[in-house]
Amino acid sequence: MALFPGIKALLSFHQSLTVLRISSLISSHSVSQYLLKRFYSSSTESEQPAAPENESLLQNLSLMGVDVTKARQRQPGVLRKVVTNEQGVAQFLNDKGASNKVIAGIISRFPRAITRSIEHLETRWALWKNIIQTDAEIVSIVDRSPEAFFRTNDNGNFKKNIDFLTSLGLSSKDLHRLLATAPRTFSNSVELNKQNLEFLEEICVEFGGKNSENFAKNIISRNPYILIRSTKRIRTNIDFLRATLKLSDEESLALFQGRGAGILDVSNECMKKNATGLQQRLVSLGCKKADMKKLIMSYPGILFMGTDTLNSKLDCLLKAGITIKQILKKPRVLDLSVQNITGRLKELNNLGYDFQSDGVTILNISKKRYDEKLKKLGG
DNA sequence: GATACCGGGTTCTGCCATCGCT
DNA sequence: AGCGATGGCAGAACCCGGTATC
Numbered sequence: 001m002a003l004f005p006g007i008k009a010l011l012s013f014h015q016s017l018t019v020l021r022i023s024s025l026i027s028s029h030s031v032s033q034y035l036l037k038r039f040y041s042s043s044t045e046s047e048q049p050a051a052p053e054n055e056s057l058l059q060n061l062s063l064m065g066v067d068v069t070k071a072r073q074r075q076p077g078v079l080r081k082v083v084t085n086e087q088g089v090a091q092f093l094n095d096k097g098a099s100n101k102v103i104a105g106i107i108s109r110f111p112r113a114i115t116r117s118i119e120h121l122e123t124r125w126a127l128w129k130n131i132i133q134t135d136a137e138i139v140s141i142v143d144r145s146p147e148a149f150f151r152t153n154d155n156g157n158f159k160k161n162i163d164f165l166t167s168l169g170l171s172s173k174d175l176h177r178l179l180a181t182a183p184r185t186f187s188n189s190v191e192l193n194k195q196n197l198e199f200l201e202e203i204c205v206e207f208g209g210k211n212s213e214n215f216a217k218n219i220i221s222r223n224p225y226i227l228i229r230s231t232k233r234i235r236t237n238i239d240f241l242r243a244t245l246k247l248s249d250e251e252s253l254a255l256f257q258g259r260g261a262g263i264l265d266v267s268n269e270c271m272k273k274n275a276t277g278l279q280q281r282l283v284s285l286g287c288k289k290a291d292m293k294k295l296i297m298s299y300p301g302i303l304f305m306g307t308d309t310l311n312s313k314l315d316c317l318l319k320a321g322i323t324i325k326q327i328l329k330k331p332r333v334l335d336l337s338v339q340n341i342t343g344r345l346k347e348l349n350n351l352g353y354d355f356q357s358d359g360v361t362i363l364n365i366s367k368k369r370y371d372e373k374l375k376k377l378g379g
Numbered sequence: 380g381a382t383a384c385c386g387g388g389t390t391c392t393g394c395c396a397t398c399g400c401t
Numbered sequence: 402a403g404c405g406a407t408g409g410c411a412g413a414a415c416c417c418g419g420t421a422t423c
Contacts, residue, residue, distance in 0.1 A: 051403095074394085077404055109393075112405075145392060152406065181390060189407070225391070230409055259386090267411050274413085304413060332385090337415060361383070366417045373381095 051080040060086060065104035071111040078111040086114040092121050093142070096135045102143045110146035116153065123155045130162060131172070131179045141183055148183035160190040168197070168213070174221050184228045199231040203238060203256070207249040215257045222261035229265040236268045244275060245293045260300040270306075277307025281314060285324045299331035312338045320345045322355045333363045344370065351377050 053072075058079060061068055064086065072079055086107065093103050107113055128138050128149075142149040152158075165175060165185075178185050185193065197216050204215035219226055226234070241260070242252055256264065263271070282292050296302060302310070313334050317327060327333060336344070344363055348355075351374075353362070362373060 075405095080403095115405090147393070154406085177388090184391090187407080192408075222386095228391090228409090233410085266413070270411080270413065301414075306413065309414080330383095335415060340415080359382090364416090365382090368417080 053079045054082060054084075057081070057084055057086070061107065064090060064107070065100060067104070067108035070108045074109065075111040078115060081115065084114045085117060088118050089114050089116060089121065092118060092125075093139070096125070096139055098139045098143065102139065106142060106146040106150075110150050113146060113150040116150060120153060120155065124149070124158065127155060127158050127162070128179065131175050137180070141180060145183055148187060152187050157190055158186050161186045161188070161193060164190050164193060168217055168220070170217065170221065178220075178224050178227075182224045182228050185224070188227065193227055196227050196231060199234070200226070204253065207252045209253045215253070218257040219261045219264070222257075223265060225265045226261070233268060234264050237264050237266060237271055240268070240271060240275075241296075245296060251297070255297060255300065259298075263300045263303050266304060271303055274303050274305060274307060274310070278302060278310060281307075281311060282324075285314075287324060287328070291328055295328055295331055299334070302331060302334060305334070309338065310334070313341055316341045316345060317360075320349065320355065322360055326355070326360050330360050330364075333360050335364050347374065348377075353377070 058068055061071065068079070078084070089107070090100075090103050093106065094100070098106070125138065129135075132138050132141070162175070165178065170178075188196075197220075200216035200219055201212035204212035209215050238252070238256065241247065241255070245251075247255065266274075278295075279292055282295075305313075313336070314324075314327070316338065317333065318324065322333075333341075341363065348362065362370065365373065
């Protein structure tokens, strides 16, 4: 145990049990059940108290830098377990390049990680490696989301998910993006993923679409979060958008599998709040309902934006003499952060840039292109 | 060569409720 | 009763550059 050399003595009890478990082919579960029963043999079945926390485990975790309070809050049962594998898990992650701090953070946030066996971890890591090539990237994902990696013990299900998603015609690049950004997708039961996919295909059929497989694939590929959202949430958003924008079937199909795919998983209240805020502001600026529809169809991401952020951006632009008509025509000027809009408006104003004659697209070109452009303008 | 259009990259967990099992 | 497994929820932008088009 090179990882935490100062705590060897504390580990002897755990290690001996680990050895017992491995060498005698007794499952950790049966070992702990046996020990618990022996420990409480004096108390009657009916008034058996909750098992006390495992003191040596607590000390062990503390020495590893684990936030025990947090761990207790998350999964109290783990701290009561007699047999755990914190050293094995730590060593495993350390071998993969995780720092002690990262490991402590992982266990603090998802204590059940220490109940996983090395065999399980090796298999799971190999499965992840099918999709993500470097250990370093996997470590960074596990660090970001310990739960996604450790929540289930079912490697078979993970494998089924890979097969399932591949069978949809998703590319290895798509799979990488799914696992890197929405790793929970692979912890979903494959049945749930199948149901979610069927739901997307049914939406397509409902709106008269012909190629429902492609429709679903497009959505997943454009919105990696889609499979970890409830169908209820997506359904509510679809109904809301159709009703609010009075979308035809054809428009619905185009929007949902196109630019609008990214906003289908926005939380329902958020979508409503943002849409309402947008509508109110547009009305106050003298816009018509058709303007709002056109705006959302060409730039659905605007519904991702909180009302305060949206209004701040509009305020900046309008104050600089840009008209709402110009913004509706080039909505992606709203892509910029408020800070970036403010900065560019100031610089351009100093140079006497005229947005009426010269247009507004200069605002949302990339920083590199903008700097080049500014140089040419004499800035 | 400059601009317009557009898609893509990044990102999103941490908590709670429920269920079935033991 | 307590546990592990699983499903569901809230919250909410910004930036870059390839390529078509003028």
